[in-house]
Amino acid sequence: MFLDILLYIFIGIIVLQxxxxxxxxxxxxxxKAEKKNxxxxxxxxxxxxxxxxxxxxRLIPELLNQNYPDFEIILIDDASSDETLEIFEEFEKQHSKIRLVKVENNEAFWGNKKYALTLGIKTAKKPYLLFTDADCFIPSNQWIAEMTAHFTEKKTIVLGYGKYKKIKGSLLNKLIRYETLLTAIQYFSWAKKGKPYMGVGRNLAYNQSEFYKVNGFIDHMSIRSGDDDLFINQAATKNNTEICYSLESFTISEPKTTFNSWYRQKRRHVSTASHYKFFDKAQLALFYACNISFFILAIVLLVTQHQWILVTALIAFRYLFTWISVGCGAGKLHEKDVVYWYPFLEVTLIFTQFSVFIHNKFSKPVHWK
Structure with a gap:
């Protein structure tokens, strides 16, 4: 009787998935991909x-090389202790497109990236803002053109894709890129469903008016992370948000090369999710609960050999539709190679995320440098 109940729960979980x-x-x-003018x-x-x-x-020349008629570059030095400021100043002297914002340590906002970004946004003279990170590559000179092509009178927020560089022969690299791929499939899909809930600061654009409508980062200034996802969670709606996933719109970042450094990064990223709107927290929690429950119940039912033929068929069906869905998404985001490792990467990621969740419950992660 008990195993029958577990089987029914197992079927229900697969239906939810x-x-x-x-x-x-x-x-x-x-x-189908859409080409915008x-x-x-x-x-x-x-x-x-x-x-x-x-x-x-490396980054600044890539930005200056953009084939776009009307743009400026706002470089924000957030109280660096290395030569970042000197490099910024040298570029500013040479290029009229560049404007420099120097952030000094402020006791109330020490080490808070949102404070630095706020100063940069207030300095910007153009109405549309396009964000990337200092450690990103911009491989195409059409990046600005591709991201801004999605702006309309109503669409004032554009969510882009921030890839991670491919490292051949590295399973960790495949895991990092799979996690990034799955996250993008989720936030792109929910945005198209009219429920945008996050974006990534490596590749994100919005009209300045959206920033001031919600008083910038003020509602979550005390939370070190979230200048991207918490802002989007607050400001994005079904009417003002669009997605961009053309190849020339991608940014590329250097991935972590050790599991521990990536794990610490994930702890920082996950820590902001608890501040999302209730619906967004609920749908994310349900998604991950279904995933981890699927593996646990599949193992229990197979070990006990309870209706193992039916259970095996259900597992095969589940892998068929998830693999197809993730595979098609990977094709759009040019991450096809990770799909070949899908079963291994999925189970590794699920239990890593569970570990991150438990770890964050007992200690706070370290944030912006």
């Missing part, structure tokens, strides 16, 4: 850096 992967994620994964709206590209001397030396 089908709703997520086919009913929700399909609006992105199975969606350039908008050429005035844009301020904003980069906030703290001790990023080596990275900004």
């Amino acid at each position: 089908f709703i997520y992967y086919i009913g929700i994620f399909s609006v992105f994964s199975f969606k 350039p908008n050429h709206v005035p844009v301020s590209v904003i980069v906030c850096a703290k001790n990023e001397a080596e990275n900004v030396t």
Whole structure:
């Protein structure tokens, strides 16, 4: 009797997963790509850096090389102790497009990236803002054009995709890129469903008016992370948000090379989710609860050999529709190689996320440098 109840729960979990992967994620994964015409709206590209001397030396020329008629670059030095400020000042002298914001340590906002970004946003002269991180690569000179092409009179927030660089032969790299892929499928899909809940600061754009409508970061200034996802969770709606996932719109970041450093990064990222709106927290919690419950119940039912033929068929069906959904999403985001490792990466990520959740319950993660 008890095993029968577990079987019914197992079936219910697979039904819920089908709703997520086919009913929700399909609006992105199975969606035909749309090509937008350039908008050429005035844009301020904003980069906030703290001790990023080596990275900004590479990034700034990539930004200056953008094929776009009307943009400025706002470089924010957040009280760096290395040569970041000196490099910024040298570029500012050479290029009229560059404007520099120097942030000094403020006792009330020490080490708070949101404070530094706020100063940069207030300095921006262009009505549209496009954000990336100092450690990103901008491989295409059409990046600004692609991201801003999605702005309309109503669509004032654009969510982009921030890839991680591929490292051949590294399972950790595949895990990092799989997690990034799955996260993007989720926030792109929910945005298309009219329930946008997050974006990534590595590739994010919005009109300045959206920033001032919600009083900037003031409601979550005390939370060190979340200049991207908490802002989007507050400001984005079904009417003002669009997504951009064309190849030339991608940014690329250097991934972590050790599990411990990536694990610490995930702890910082996950810590902001508890501040999301109730619906967003609930749907994310349900998604991960279904995933971890699926594996636990599958093991229990197979070990006990309770209706093992039916259980095996259900497992095969579940992997069929999840693999198809994730695979189609991976094709759009040019991450196909991680799909070959999907079963291994999925189970590793699920139990890593569970560990992060438990770890964060007992200690606070370290945030912005």
